[in-house]
Amino acid sequence: MEENFNPELLDAAAELSAENPEKSYQIAFTGNGITLFKISIVNLILTIVTLGLYYPWAKATSLSYLYSKSTLEMEPFAFSGTGKEMFVGFIRAFLILIGIVCIYTYISYSGYPFPAFLFYITALGFIIPFAIHGSLKYRSAKSSWRGIRFGYTGDRNELLKLCIKGFLYTIFSFGLYAAWFVTNIRQYVLGHLKMGNAEFEFKGDGTDYFVINFKGYFLTIFTLGIYSFWWQKDRFQFFVDNIRLKHHEDKVVFRSNATGGDFFGLIIVNALILFFTLGLGFPWVIIRNLEFGCRHIELNGNINLDQLQQEQGDYSDATGADMGDLLDFGFTF
Amino acid sequence: MSDLYEALFYDGIQSKPHPVYINYSYGNVRVFDYQNNLIAEQVLQQATVSETAGQLYVYLNAQKTSFVVLPPAHPLIKILQAENKVNDSSWFAKLMRQKILLLASIILLLGIGLYCFSIFVLPNIALALITPKQESKIGRQFFDAYMQSKSIDSNATVYLQKFADNMHLTDKYQLHAYVVYDTEVNAFALPGGYIIVNTGILKKMKSYEELAALLGHEVTHINERHSLKSMLGSISASIFLSIISGDASGITAFLVNNAEQLRQLSFSRKLEQQADDASIEIMIKNDINPRGMISLMKRLQEEEAIKVPELLSSHPLTEDRIANAKTKTAAFVNRKFETRKDLEKAWVSMLK
Numbered sequence A: 001m002e003e004n005f006n007p008e009l010l011d012a013a014a015e016l017s018a019e020n021p022e023k024s025y026q027i028a029f030t031g032n033g034i035t036l037f038k039i040s041i042v043n044l045i046l047t048i049v050t051l052g053l054y055y056p057w058a059k060a061t062s063l064s065y066l067y068s069k070s071t072l073e074m075e076p077f078a079f080s081g082t083g084k085e086m087f088v089g090f091i092r093a094f095l096i097l098i099g100i101v102c103i104y105t106y107i108s109y110s111g112y113p114f115p116a117f118l119f120y121i122t123a124l125g126f127i128i129p130f131a132i133h134g135s136l137k138y139r140s141a142k143s144s145w146r147g148i149r150f151g152y153t154g155d156r157n158e159l160l161k162l163c164i165k166g167f168l169y170t171i172f173s174f175g176l177y178a179a180w181f182v183t184n185i186r187q188y189v190l191g192h193l194k195m196g197n198a199e200f201e202f203k204g205d206g207t208d209y210f211v212i213n214f215k216g217y218f219l220t221i222f223t224l225g226i227y228s229f230w231w232q233k234d235r236f237q238f239f240v241d242n243i244r245l246k247h248h249e250d251k252v253v254f255r256s257n258a259t260g261g262d263f264f265g266l267i268i269v270n271a272l273i274l275f276f277t278l279g280l281g282f283p284w285v286i287i288r289n290l291e292f293g294c295r296h297i298e299l300n301g302n303i304n305l306d307q308l309q310q311e312q313g314d315y316s317d318a319t320g321a322d323m324g325d326l327l328d329f330g331f332t333f
Numbered sequence B: 001m002s003d004l005y006e007a008l009f010y011d012g013i014q015s016k017p018h019p020v021y022i023n024y025s026y027g028n029v030r031v032f033d034y035q036n037n038l039i040a041e042q043v044l045q046q047a048t049v050s051e052t053a054g055q056l057y058v059y060l061n062a063q064k065t066s067f068v069v070l071p072p073a074h075p076l077i078k079i080l081q082a083e084n085k086v087n088d089s090s091w092f093a094k095l096m097r098q099k100i101l102l103l104a105s106i107i108l109l110l111g112i113g114l115y116c117f118s119i120f121v122l123p124n125i126a127l128a129l130i131t132p133k134q135e136s137k138i139g140r141q142f143f144d145a146y147m148q149s150k151s152i153d154s155n156a157t158v159y160l161q162k163f164a165d166n167m168h169l170t171d172k173y174q175l176h177a178y179v180v181y182d183t184e185v186n187a188f189a190l191p192g193g194y195i196i197v198n199t200g201i202l203k204k205m206k207s208y209e210e211l212a213a214l215l216g217h218e219v220t221h222i223n224e225r226h227s228l229k230s231m232l233g234s235i236s237a238s239i240f241l242s243i244i245s246g247d248a249s250g251i252t253a254f255l256v257n258n259a260e261q262l263r264q265l266s267f268s269r270k271l272e273q274q275a276d277d278a279s280i281e282i283m284i285k286n287d288i289n290p291r292g293m294i295s296l297m298k299r300l301q302e303e304e305a306i307k308v309p310e311l312l313s314s315h316p317l318t319e320d321r322i323a324n325a326k327t328k329t330a331a332f333v334n335r336k337f338e339t340r341k342d343l344e345k346a347w348v349s350m351l352k
């Protein structure tokens, strides 16, 4: 890709960047509950009437809405994934999962329950990283800001290795390794996430995350659950404060200013909304969560956001993303 | 032809916006640079229009990388939005134009419809597809599973089977009647022709008419496929519930779940009465005094006075059932019934 750029332009950009002043960037979420509620209702109607076939289109519309109301420096993000792509991915993901279940059932009923179980575990072990990888590639390629696509450049086999290693270590350490596992995955994923020609980076250390969880776990027990909001705050802070966006010599630093009290308010009010609306208030909960995230993440740095270049290609295979959906784990950023 | 308006254009190559002129005519959006060169164009129908913070974004390509931004209150915004609305004939757009109350009612109706379908239609379709032969196989599996922890009173079983055969209870199924050692005052039917009578209830009974009433009741559950029906009903109800709980919160699922349990309870009451009524008819056809049903009920009631048996859950409100049996047999109060020697003989041998 690099040779496509005018070297003069690159030099000029490098020169400019040295002079870029430090500034803070504004992020905001301006969606409203009523609109999201209406979108959800219409989606639900169409999903029921089509016996579920509409689901990928429903997902595309609600994602486009949420993206279009999320802004960086007053400009919205855009989601360009389509129902059709996700539908095709959905069918593929579904067939793969059905295939695995069929093979499992066949081996199991032929009188080999243990090999069947091993096959099942191994297949899932391969599929989960595949789904994470596919989700990241699809979601990021379909996300853009000011026309500049995000992109995920990670390698599937590398991620698979990380997952297998992390999985085995976590088992043999009776779960203690989980903190390092999660941090390593995060580091790998964010380390391969790009916004045009700017690169993300995650500087978090597994030991720090372990300490946060160790402290959080015991204090939550000792305070009969009250500390959980502060634990939540620490985890959020760990994930946010360690993110950097780098562009040549410049960078943007992410910082969380959320307090335990803020989390307390968010979670309690969300629970009350869901309780008193019998769950119908879920769009307001989504809106509140996104608003909360935007309000409590500060971006400071000296990247000139006018200088981003389109570098990441399009990627329209939604199989992995839909696999993640079917297996019911969300991987969003 | 049409006017040129100032706007910002993003080209999908770099993030810096270009100041441009935009023109909209005959359904086409055209973008010109300040030297009046055409740099991009798209049919509005192919473009995606969305509004954020008062600004209108007209995405010219499917990837949304190339687009024009119109600042708030730009003269073109209203025109483009209106044209875009007219153009968008998708069901989503059509529904989005409706009032929220109407949409909520549609959801409610669909929900009720889906519920009714999965509770009333789906089980009946399955019921029609399952042949009595397959039903017997299902029943056999339940029977084998149940028998693993029970032992059969083989002497009593021989005579119970004889008793049942002499009553000609069913044409559709091969009837298998068993007496099982169990002190609980209970009897039940499994799909496909299996009747299980506990020694506990057998010892409580005082006449063969009571046993005839019991068998008539249980065989009706089999002939009318009651247990298969409720099995299929609870399977499709659980499918419905899993769909619901996938989209709604726990509370909605909880409410639906409780409603479902209430429905099943009233369903089972209806079936019990149906079985009682059919049993009375069977007894009359067999020349057996149908008031045996009333005495059978009274045995159950005596037992209830001692402890609340498990039977209560599946045979609720014995008081009501006695009243019902009295009404249904009122016409036979003064009628004489000959003793059925064959049944009486089997009954006496059973108790040895």
Ligand SMILES: [Zn+2]
Pocket: B217, B218, B221, B272, B275, B314, B315
């Ligand atoms: Zn019954």
